[in-house]
Amino acid sequence: MRRRNTPAKEAVLEVxxxxxxxxxxxxxxxxxxxDIDRATVYRVLNRFCDDGILHRVVAEDGKQYFAVCSKxxxxxxxxxxxxxxxTGCNTLECLPTPxxxxxxxxxxxxxxxxxxxxRCKNCA
Amino acid sequence: MRRRNTPAKEAVLEVxxxxxxxxxxxxxxxxxxxDIDRATVYRVLNRFCDDGILHRVVAEDGKQYFAVCSKxxxxxxxxxxxxxxxTGCNTLECLPTPxxxxxxxxxxxxxxxxxxxxRCKNCA
DNA sequence: TTTATTATTGCAACAAAATCGCATTAAAAG
DNA sequence: CTTTTAATGCGATTTTGTTGCAATAATAAA
Ligand SMILES: [Mn+2]
Ligand SMILES: [Mn+2]
Ligand SMILES: [Zn+2]
Ligand SMILES: [Zn+2]
Numbered sequence: 001m002r003r004r005n006t007p008a009k010e011a012v013l014e015v016x017x018x019x020x021x022x023x024x025x026x027x028x029x030x031x032x033x034x035d036i037d038r039a040t041v042y043r044v045l046n047r048f049c050d051d052g053i054l055h056r057v058v059a060e061d062g063k064q065y066f067a068v069c070s071k072x073x074x075x076x077x078x079x080x081x082x083x084x085x086x087t088g089c090n091t092l093e094c095l096p097t098p099x100x101x102x103x104x105x106x107x108x109x110x111x112x113x114x115x116x117x118x119r120c121k122n123c124a
Numbered sequence: 125m126r127r128r129n130t131p132a133k134e135a136v137l138e139v140x141x142x143x144x145x146x147x148x149x150x151x152x153x154x155x156x157x158x159d160i161d162r163a164t165v166y167r168v169l170n171r172f173c174d175d176g177i178l179h180r181v182v183a184e185d186g187k188q189y190f191a192v193c194s195k196x197x198x199x200x201x202x203x204x205x206x207x208x209x210x211t212g213c214n215t216l217e218c219l220p221t222p223x224x225x226x227x228x229x230x231x232x233x234x235x236x237x238x239x240x241x242x243r244c245k246n247c248a
Numbered sequence: 249t250t251t252a253t254t255a256t257t258g259c260a261a262c263a264a265a266a267t268c269g270c271a272t273t274a275a276a277a278g
Numbered sequence: 279c280t281t282t283t284a285a286t287g288c289g290a291t292t293t294t295g296t297t298g299c300a301a302t303a304a305t306a307a308a
Binding site (some may be wrong): 011013058059060062064068082084087095097098099100101102103104105108109110111112113114115117118119120121124 | 130162183186206208211219221223224225226227228229230231232233234235237238239240244248
Binding site (some may be wrong): 249250251252253254255256257258259260261262263264265266267268269270271272273274275276277278 | 292
């Protein structure tokens with residue numbers, strides 16, 4: 001199933017690259033340079049996640065946030081870092097800080113989802 | 125607005141106490157000893173959170189999980205610890221491990237939401 | 249015990265986030 | 279240019295959670 005290059009893909013990725021932070025669907029949609037259907041934007045975002053281009057974080061507001069992967073492999077998402085969600089501007093950024101943790105005996109950790117909520121530099 | 129004791133409140137709390145872990149709405153509903161309306165269960169859970177009886181965690185599956193507070197004050201929820209969500213039995217537990225973190229200069233941290241996903245001892 | 253007050257409930261409607269079915273469109277391979 | 283099928287648009291649907299409102303019932307007052 002070879003991927004095709006389309007205006008929708010380019011437009012979505014452009015928005016996320018320009019933002020430099022993770023955005024939720026609504027924010028992506030609002031910043032698109034061309035008109036794309038809602039469902040298509042969702043599908044593009046999901047495909048990018050499958051392909052290791054974006055990674056997805058679910059925040060306390062119940063929404064999915066998408067960010068361009070920097071240290072992620074297309075085989076495996078590296079997301080062992082903290083995320084900071086600003087309640088002011090609805091963005092979410094990957095912090096460099098790695099998350100240190102252990103699990104109880106017999107437990108098996110598969111992935112983590114660590115978010116710090118607050119105000120970013122601009123919104124503080 | 126003085127709270128009243130009702131069968132619905134008792135039943136919901138009984139389920140959560142017996143579980144000893146955080147459960148989402150659906151799981152609470154499925155384990156009730158009496159028949160209670162969906163909306164009522166949601167309202168009971170929210171009221172318990174307001175009153176500092178339960179605390180709420182939003183997981184990667186986009187659902188809210190509710191757990192009986194142990195170290196929480198009725199004034200302020202103490203939730204600076206990791207949570208473990210088992211993808212096998214759909215439960216979520218508070219781990220004793222506190223979360224260590226720092227935020228970039230100028231950023232203001234207000235709350236955290238840290239979840240480790242994987243398999244619990246029973247489901248590993 | 250009886251009555252009054254109003255928190256709580258049930259039910260249906262609603263809202264928001266995300267997904268899905270399906271016919272149509274358009275990348276890109278040949 | 280033709281063919282193949284990934285990607286799109288559009289509407290319907292699902293899932294999670296909230297809300298309006300009339301009816302019910304817990305609790306305080308009489
Ligand atoms: Mn990240
Ligand atoms: Mn907790
Ligand atoms: Zn901000
Ligand atoms: Zn389990």
